[in-house]
Amino acid sequence: MKKVINKVETSWQNVLSENGYRVSGPRRYVMQLLESNAQPMTPLEIYQALSQSGRPLGIVSVYRALELLAELGLVCVVYNPDGSAGYVVGAGGHHHHIVCQNCHQAIAFAGSEDLSSLIQRVEKETKFHVSDHLLQLYGICPDCQKALADAEEEN
Amino acid sequence: MKKVINKVETSWQNVLSENGYRVSGPRRYVMQLLESNAQPMTPLEIYQALSQSGRPLGIVSVYRALELLAELGLVCVVYNPDGSAGYVVGAGGHHHHIVCQNCHQAIAFAGSEDLSSLIQRVEKETKFHVSDHLLQLYGICPDCQKALADAEEEN
């Protein structure tokens, strides 16, 4: 069977290559794991998950891989409601994340003009010149809404 | 001279008392320091600043004071653009912070309805039920705008 070069599949590998970085084992493991997990993961969690699934690698490599992947925008930092932070795969372009307070899954939503009126107001109020922002939403994902409603019914 | 009970000055002390906590030295030192500093400070920075200004206290107390003060909403966590976090005094009510990318001073601005259309859009798109959010703006404060413009002129 001929090997198919999948554009989607090779995307992040290309970003590495095009920036002069090698597609190494640890970088592959980390990306593949994050692609398969909606929950933000800490370096330690990533290290443990990979070790258990037969991909022994040093935790140092996890830190280094994450640092690089974050720099290239291939992974993003997501803050949990409790303030702890983890990594998820990065969606392309300007975007933010919404995190489920129950199961912690994080999904991306596109950034938009929606903030511009707020930013204008704040610039006027504070005389700051605004150039960037950090935004995350917290809530309950569809699955957990259902699960929680079902649990409620049983009482 | 009669001692004047200043409502503003005693406000955070009251919050502590009313919640059954004592107004202890370390808690006072931490609050006073943060009230005098616009820049978010880490526990270590707070510890060092207080030690140097003749208020020797254990760093453990700094951690404990911050934990409690944050729980009571008297201090807030602010994230720097680089991802590091620090504490600032908490403004009352629903608010967010805007942080200067140059001098790191952080000031609060009132939360508002401005996010509701964005939130509605995301709820529709993702089927999440949104109940909270994390928002911070980054930019250049008036002082630094001026300082940077002056520095530019000199070239």
Add this chain to the structure above:
DNA sequence: AGCTTAATGAAAAAAGTTATCAATAAGGTC
């Protein structure tokens, strides 16, 4: 002023992150 107990401080343990350097492997070349 005295009492009760929350809160502190010091030390140690635990957890998380970074630096060092010899060994390895990714990716280009022949």
Add this chain to the structure above:
DNA sequence: GACCTTATTGATAACTTTTTTCATTAAGCT
């Protein structure tokens, strides 16, 4: 496909940050 160059890795250790423990102190009530 084997070889070569050098980026990258892994193990260890150093370092930083945070939490735990417990005897001592002091805040605030009576």
